[in-house]
Amino acid sequence: MAQNRKFQDFVENKYMADxxxxxxxxxxxxxxxxxxxxxxxxxxxxxxxxLASDGVSAQTIPAGSILKSWFIDVTxxxxxxxxxxxxxxxxGTADALIAATAFNNAALVAATAGWEFxxxxxxTDAAKSVIxxxxxxxxxxxxxxxxxxxxxxxx
Amino acid sequence: xxxxxxxxxxxxxxNADGNYDVIPPKASKPKKSKKTTKKExxx
Numbered sequence: 166m167a168q169n170r171k172f173q174d175f176v177e178n179k180y181m182a183d184x185x186x187x188x189x190x191x192x193x194x195x196x197x198x199x200x201x202x203x204x205x206x207x208x209x210x211x212x213x214x215x216l217a218s219d220g221v222s223a224q225t226i227p228a229g230s231i232l233k234s235w236f237i238d239v240t241x242x243x244x245x246x247x248x249x250x251x252x253x254x255x256x257g258t259a260d261a262l263i264a265a266t267a268f269n270n271a272a273l274v275a276a277t278a279g280w281e282f283x284x285x286x287x288x289t290d291a292a293k294s295v296i297x298x299x300x301x302x303x304x305x306x307x308x309x310x311x312x313x314x315x316x317x318x319x320x
Numbered sequence: 321x322x323x324x325x326x327x328x329x330x331x332x333x334x335n336a337d338g339n340y341d342v343i344p345p346k347a348s349k350p351k352k353s354k355k356t357t358k359k360e361x362x363x
Contacts, residue, residue, distance in 0.1 A: 212332055212340035256321040256340075259332060293321070296332075298342060 194319060196233060199224060201295045201311040205241060208304040210249075212259065215295045218310060225292040226255060230315040232283040235262045238310040239275040243268040247302025253311065255293035261285050262313070265300050288318065 201215035201224060217224035226232070235253065243251065249268045254261035262283050263272065271277035295313065322334040329345025 207337075207339055211335075211342050214338050214340070256332075257324050259326055259330075291321075296340060298340075300342070 194316065196314050196316055197230075198312060198314050199226065201313065203297055203307070203309050203311065205306060205308040208299065208307065210299050210301070210303055212296045212298040215297060215311060223294075225294050226289050226313065226315060227317065228289050228291045229318045230289045231318060232261055232285075232287045232289075233314045233316055234280050234282050235314065236280045236312040237273060237278050238312065239273065239278060239307070240310065241306055241308035242275065243273055243307035243309075244305045245302050246305055249302040249304050250300040251304075252298040252300065253295070254298070255287065255289065255295055257293060258285060258287045259296060259298050261287040265298070268304060268307070 200218040202218050202220045203213065203215055204220050207213045215224075216222060232255070237253075243249070245268050250265040251263075251268055251273060252260045252265040253263050263281065264284060266272060272281060295311065297311075323332060325331050331343040331345075332340045333343065335341050
């Protein structure tokens with residue numbers, strides 16, 4: 166056998182395939198993120214189902230996810246002529262991220278909002294929609310993107 | 321999930337546009353006060 170100074174074909178392809186690290190090896194127990202859109206088209210009291218970041222597609226948190234943290238990226242400040250509150254959560258647990266909070270609370274204002282831990286360590290037993298509940302009074306304006314970090318449970 | 325009840329009794333019910341109506345828990349009825357009879361005051 167000739168000397169192979171560049172290690173070409175040093176490891177045969179069949180062995181590389183055996184040792185390859187694919188998605189199934191790296192995908193476990195990683196924090197994941199989904200972004201949801203509140204487009205401000207529904208500002209009356211009630212609960213709004215948030216869409217994917219494109220503002221069109223439906224999107225859910227996958228089954229078997231443990232909610233970890235969230236960040237609200239306010240693109241149009243929330244406003245109300247009354248004492249509107251906002252709660253963020255998922256179907257089945259409307260306050261899974263934050264319980265009803267005044268629309269002008271620091272946690273919901275762009276200048277002061279930061280990453281917050283999910284208020285409840287909710288684990289999804291099925292795919293869940295993300296909802297924003299407007300309470301006490303209507304909002305008059307407001308738009309935001311909601312970043313949600315979660316971990317898929319170990320199986 | 322089309323409908324569920326939160327721990328505080330609030331009901332979330334899916335409506336036609338895909339959002340949810342939020343129905344607050346029913347307030348408990350105030351207890352009726354017992355009727356009192358006026359006692360005649362004898363002089």
